[in-house]
Amino acid sequence: MMDDYTFPSWIYLGVLAVFVGGAMKRLLASHLGPAPPLVAWLGATVLAERLWSFCLPAALLLALLGLACCLYSAARTGLARPGAALPARGKAVLVTGRRRPRPLCLGCDSGFGTATAKHLDNLGFEVFATVLDLSGEGARELERSCSPRLTLLQVDITQQQQVHQALLDTKAKVGLKGLWGLVNNAGVCVNFGDIELSLMSNFRGCMEVNFFGTLSITKSFLPLLRQAKGRIITISSPAGDQPFPCLAAYGASKAALNLLVNTLRHELEPWGVKVCTILPSSFKTGQSSNHAYWEQQHKQLLRTLPPALLEEYGEDYLTETKELFHLYASQANTDLSPVTDTIARALLAPRPRARYFAGPGVGLMYFIHSYCPLSLSSRFLQKLFLKKRLAPRALRDPPGFDPDLGLGLNNNNNNNNK
Template sequence: WITFFPPTCCGPFGWFCAGVTVLFGVTLLCVAKRSPVEKANVLVWRLLPVLLGLLCVATLGAAEGLVVFCGTCLISSAYLGSRALLPVGDKAVLITGSDTGFGHALAKYLDSLGFVVFAGVLHKDGPGAEELRKTCSRRLSVLQLDITNATQVKEAYLKVSEKVQNTGLWGVVNNAGILGFPAGGELLPMSMYRQCMEVNFFGAVEVSKTFLPLLRKSKGRLVNVSSMAGGIPLPRCAAYGASKAALSMFSGVMRQELSKWGVKVAAIHPSGFRTGIQGTSNVWEKQEKEMMENLPADTRQDYGEDYLLGLKDYLLRMPAYCEADLSPVLSAILHALLAKRPQGVYTPGKGAYMFPWVFCYLPLWFYDFFVSKMMNTESVPRVLRASEAKSKNL
């Protein structure tokens, strides 16, 4: 003991530092005992400063040790403040787009945690809705909710209000969305731009505005599921990316404006996950036909039939580049719903942070090159192929 704590550190001030450190550690052990869910975080991020404090007092001296100890305590407190979760209790959450994908998995996940879940679906009698009824508890209610239909949104609001009554609605998760046909911005028909904006942006705004009185009453959470494509430009995502960018901006503005009401707003920007958002082969054929019918003759000639018909192959390759495990997104949404200090933006999934970092901090020419290689956008229109071949012959 004498060897570990030199005589210079064993004065009154040194013993005070050691006493504060020990008291702090005992308090945190009690906190960990009361909160099993956060026990690992508490033990790692709060006991670490305790041990570091003792070490600093022993090696640096009392004054220096106390400074380092206080600094590490502040850092760990800030970290744990963002990690601490509120109890689920009887909190009620509305989720749009619960037929498949993130919404479907989230409805099951929140139900298993004890939430009162209102699962909005596009097809109330569809397979996704039926599975929710069969596998989830009686707390979960399936609601017919086409977010582009103002009447259905209003009816859903009345049903939710009637059920929650004085308890209030804690959260709204705007998850419903469509991808559209992945083609160049010049090739997409205007109807695809309008459809993406109608579902991905205007629908989410309609739901948010309708249910905000309930969220303001409970000082709850508004969570908007955007996309990595809503923060950075990605090839073949002109319509989808533009609509998600609008949703991300809406989320940021609402986060600022609703803070005075105690409502916290978060945007989720996932990378690629296998959610089925790309649709089925029947949907692809319909979208492809619509695109081909609306192309001007000269544009169709310049791009070439083989290039245009090959666009659908990208849809077939998409699942290979997407993650099957949806848990990172579910965890991010849960944190946004329950954290005492939720983040404004979450980026779950591989590449969801890397791509924006490259876009923000490196030259644009490098970002464009990086994205073209990562997304395999190597197909070339007919006119450009002919021009390249002619240049080589010369």
């Protein structure tokens, strides 16, 4: 009779693979010591094997596993309940931003900087907000909508002298208490398109702001952060972990930033400084819906491309990419609260997570990226971001094809010879 309840071997191996894979994934991703997650997951694996040895019915075993997952989820929710949050009063936070006309940044735009500064000010933080122009509309908007606790700093994070001056101004105000939080929000995405069609200056531009600029201001403010045993919150992007089509320059800079942040997390742990990464979904911020800007970028690309390369890809191929980008930007979320709320949660949680997903669909995206075959995850990204229908012109038309005549040049020569 017991044989009636025995699981097929492939189900047994599948569940064990989930347990062991989950253990390894959590161990590698955890910023805690290796012992707690390893012991917990090995214990769960042994428990699953023991239950199997008693030949429990499949329904009962699945119910036990489901109950364990529910208890684990409830425990995590209890740790993050609002009553457990740290007080915001008396804590100083610096929020970086870059108020220069620029394109969609998939989670790193001036819109986040403004919304974050306002939200943190409303919570009671002492906010230091960086702007490029103290007399600009963005700075005046913050002054009108925030409390007198807000301090505006004129900073371009790519200019070390301005970063140093901001450090001196902040240090003079915070004194011995130090800086509780640094929110690395500033970033740019200077173009979109295939790697072969992108200028080297586009890659350098993204790296200069997204990586070197963030590194510069983080290194400069680390003494104040160590003094307060504070937090570093960095707004990154899923494009830094996954190969989004036509976003190689932006994604490469975010990939470098992600590795930098992960390394900082381990190095600053002995100092008591917590380091978190926030990965937002698509939000409508800044210049993301500025069609005039992207039309200008598109025309400039057509002018600068070598004629032979433009012929091989085709102008219609480039135009389709631009239009798909417009469509994607127009459908982005206009409510920035998922990101600002997550930033506040990371700043005030007694035990902040190493990574936060902000916005719908990011968790599913990472699940598919982590656990599904590469071919499936790549196809998912292509369908999610830019649903290209046109292939490059050289792949559509045979060599020597003349679109005006509809005949290959070789055929024309043969006809002429006849």
